[in-house]
Amino acid sequence: MARRILICDDDEDILSICTYILEEKDWEVHTRNHCKNIVETVQEIMPDIILMDNWIPDIGGIKATQAIKSTLSISHIPIVYFSANNDVKALARVAGADDFLAKPFDIEDLERMVTSVLEK
Template identity: 85%
Template sequence: MDKKILICDDDEDILSICTYILEENGWNVHTRNHCKNIVETVEEIMPDIILMDNWIPDMGGIKATQAIKSTPSLSKIPIIYFSANNDVKALARVAGADNFLAKPFDIEELEKIVASVLNK
């Protein structure tokens, strides 16, 4: 069965690039450019991993990540927090994310971190 990835980012170029790269690796990618109804979205898709942007409309990445992690049926889904913010590591910790990726990122770095989380 294909692994499902949900990418939440308001930058359409990031969504397109990440989708292309991750689908080339055989993963099934879903994207959202907002965090409206994030818990319902995650429940509907039930991804194996989530890539969450920090500056995303509606509630922002921190609150969206916290909402997902505080929902018992979703709390075990790994979330990789990604942002161009200089303090992405600290933001990921505050959000409760499982890992982080600083933007701009190298394609190989994206593939490596997603694969490492999916293969745990």
């Protein structure tokens, strides 16, 4: 069974690149360029991991991450916060994310992060 990932980012280029990289690794990739109805979206997809951008339309990455983490049925899903903000580590902590990845990142960084979070 393919592993599922949900990527929330308003940058279509990032979504395209991440989708391409992860589909090459046999991931089932779901993308959203907003955080509308994020809890329902996550419950519907039930990903193995979520990549969450900080500056995403509607409620933003922090509130979206907090909404997921405070919903019992999906709170166990690991969230990797990723942002070009130079304070991404602090933002990830405030959001309650499991880990973080600073943008720009290279392909190996992305693959390593996803693998390490899933192995925890």
